[in-house]
Amino acid sequence: MPARIESSLVGLEHLQHHMMAFLLDTxxxxxxxxxxxxxxxxxADSPPEGLQIYSHAYGTRLVEVLRNDHEKLYSWLGSxxxxxxxxxxxxxxPSTVRSLRHYGAGFPSFLAELEHPKxxxxxxxxxFERTLMDAYDSAxxxxxxxxxxxxxxxERWPVLKLRCHPSVRVFTDTATAVSLWQEMNGAPGSPPxxxxxxxxxxxxxxxxxxxxxxxxxxxxxxxxMGTSHLTLADTAERLLETLSAEQIxxxxxxxxxxxxxxxxxxxxx
Amino acid sequence: xxxxxxxxxxxxxxxxxxxGLGLRPAHFHDVxxxxxxxxxxEVISENFFVAGGKPRYYLSQIRERYPVALHGVSLxxxxxxxxxxxxxxxxxxxxxEVKPVxxxxxxxxxxxxxxxxxxxxxxxxxxxxxxxLIERINQVQDFLGRQIVLENVSAYVAFQQSELQEWEFxxxxxxxxxxxxxxxxxxxxxxxxxxxxxxxxxxxxxxxRHIQQIHVAGHSDYGSYVIDTHDAPIRPEVFELFxxxxxxxxxxxxxxxxxxxxxxxxxxxxxxNQLRSYAAPSLDxxDxxDxxxxxEQLGGS
Ligand SMILES: [Fe+2]
Numbered sequence: 001m002p003a004r005i006e007s008s009l010v011g012l013e014h015l016q017h018h019m020m021a022f023l024l025d026t027x028x029x030x031x032x033x034x035x036x037x038x039x040x041x042x043x044a045d046s047p048p049e050g051l052q053i054y055s056h057a058y059g060t061r062l063v064e065v066l067r068n069d070h071e072k073l074y075s076w077l078g079s080x081x082x083x084x085x086x087x088x089x090x091x092x093x094p095s096t097v098r099s100l101r102h103y104g105a106g107f108p109s110f111l112a113e114l115e116h117p118k119x120x121x122x123x124x125x126x127x128f129e130r131t132l133m134d135a136y137d138s139a140x141x142x143x144x145x146x147x148x149x150x151x152x153x154x155e156r157w158p159v160l161k162l163r164c165h166p167s168v169r170v171f172t173d174t175a176t177a178v179s180l181w182q183e184m185n186g187a188p189g190s191p192p193x194x195x196x197x198x199x200x201x202x203x204x205x206x207x208x209x210x211x212x213x214x215x216x217x218x219x220x221x222x223x224x225m226g227t228s229h230l231t232l233a234d235t236a237e238r239l240l241e242t243l244s245a246e247q248i249x250x251x252x253x254x255x256x257x258x259x260x261x262x263x264x265x266x267x268x269x
Numbered sequence: 270x271x272x273x274x275x276x277x278x279x280x281x282x283x284x285x286x287x288x289g290l291g292l293r294p295a296h297f298h299d300v301x302x303x304x305x306x307x308x309x310x311e312v313i314s315e316n317f318f319v320a321g322g323k324p325r326y327y328l329s330q331i332r333e334r335y336p337v338a339l340h341g342v343s344l345x346x347x348x349x350x351x352x353x354x355x356x357x358x359x360x361x362x363x364x365x366e367v368k369p370v371x372x373x374x375x376x377x378x379x380x381x382x383x384x385x386x387x388x389x390x391x392x393x394x395x396x397x398x399x400x401x402l403i404e405r406i407n408q409v410q411d412f413l414g415r416q417i418v419l420e421n422v423s424a425y426v427a428f429q430q431s432e433l434q435e436w437e438f439x440x441x442x443x444x445x446x447x448x449x450x451x452x453x454x455x456x457x458x459x460x461x462x463x464x465x466x467x468x469x470x471x472x473x474x475x476x477x478r479h480i481q482q483i484h485v486a487g488h489s490d491y492g493s494y495v496i497d498t499h500d501a502p503i504r505p506e507v508f509e510l511f512x513x514x515x516x517x518x519x520x521x522x523x524x525x526x527x528x529x530x531x532x533x534x535x536x537x538x539x540x541x542n543q544l545r546s547y548a549a550p551s552l553d554x555x556d557x558x559d560x561x562x563x564x565e566q567l568g569g570s
Binding site for chain 1: 318322325353356382425430431463464494
């Protein structure tokens with residue numbers, strides 16, 4: 001390449017192209033064909049370790065982000081297995097995010113596709129930890145006190161709709177990952193179950209993340225009102241599949257009361 | 270009127286706010302509930318690109334009591350990729366909310382071809398790159414409606430293309446764009462050790478009028494090279510370099526960066542007091558007033 005072009009912005013582009021390609025290659029644990037070209041661009045007195053310092057930092061930093069964001073997954077897999085999964089994720093997922101907070105967004109689905117006996121549970125545990133992260137730093141919003149419900153005029157009850165606090169999430173667990181999380185957190189996990197379990201997650205008044213198990217009827221009621229924004233009347237109709245007609249009114253009232261107490265409701269209309 | 274003349278300087282930074290620390294989540298509680306002599310805090314902007322919850326809550330609480338500087342790590346001012354307007358939009362929203370005394374990032378590139386290195390990669394020091402940076406800084410400052418401050422980075426490689434000294438390069442960019450400079454004395458030391466630059470020559474030639482903030486930090490020494498790890502106490506050589514910089518450039522907002530192996534808050538407060546002692550002779554000799562006494566004035570939005 002002529003010297004003139006090298007010192008122009010074409011040179012900058014050339015350098016940046018090779019440097020980024022070098023970092024991404026070495027994250028895959030292979031040597032990079034870009035290294036020789038980069039070396040040619042460096043001054044003779046650059047430290048011989050220079051390029052390796054950058055390539056080592058790239059992979060290490062991203063693995064560390066995954067480890068910090070997934071403490072429970074890390075302890076369950078153990079450092080060796082975690083590291084190997086994380087390294088493969090970093091190798092196949094060049095970062096396209098500016099904020100490292102989001103780098104691991106694809107980690108759960110990556111784990112789910114691994115051929116490993118622990119893959120499914122690891123993926124669920126990972127997704128649960130990310131769902132907690134999402135609840136932790138989601139938007140702030142007001143929470144309605146329960147007296148807003150008691151003050152509601154009778155004719156408004158059937159058309160009542162909820163808007164949930166932005167932190168609220170429903171997590172569906174197919175691999176008893178949540179009980180694993182609880183055990184590792186020092187609390188007795190829920191009894192092992194082969195059934196799919198649904199969990200309600202939210203950030204409470206004191207900005208701490210909470211979660212609790214949803215029984216079948218409450219899951220139906222919450223997905224209807226909280227997730228799909230159905231009216232109370234339509235929600236009652238959906239519950240006919242799970243509860244007897246006589247039970248519905250009392251159950252719904254109890255669920256609603258609890259949702260208000262938990263601080264899940266930001267608005268009603 | 271040139272771009273540089275149109276820019277409003279960062280509000281109040283010309284006043285000396287004193288000695289600060291990088292705000293880390295582990296210290297949120299200590300910062301708010303214990304009495305301490307920390308005058309101001311710097312936060313990593315990208316860590317607060319979240320909608321709400323504890324991080325944003327604590328930031329707003331801390332901002333009510335202390336001046337806050339926003340320090341970014343992924344502006345990538347030197348890349349050949351187009352400016353990331355979504356990123357700038359997030360930064361602007363955070364600026365509007367926090368009303369920081371300083372908005373800073375690094376004189377480097379971090380992304381290319383749509384990928385992010387999450388590292389502060391050095392640029393070749395050429396006239397063309399200076400022009401490229403000035404153009405981009407102008408766009409960023411126009412977009413944000415305020416001056417930005419850019420930091421000299423540590424480097425582990427140097428480029429044959431470079432035709433300017435690092436300080437010449439920094440001066441040229443600041444003069445052409447009106448951006449401020451954040452002087453990281455640990456990075457100067459790291460570059461002296463790794464690349465053989467002359468630290469005192471750097472300090473003698475960098476134009477003091479651009480310097481709006483000083484960083485001091487610890488590094489890891491591997492003998493033939495050092496890495497800017499921010500995970501250890503400040504080394505004596507770096508304290509000495511800070512003394513020389515503070516003596517030369519006068520009272521400038523100074524803070525300690527600690528990003529890893531983060532100790533108890535009290536340990537950092539002790540280190541900050543040590544830093545003050547290196548600055549004390551210059552403060553006593555000058556007319557700077559009492560560091561920290563400007564808090565009220567600076568803390569108001
Ligand atoms: Fe720095």
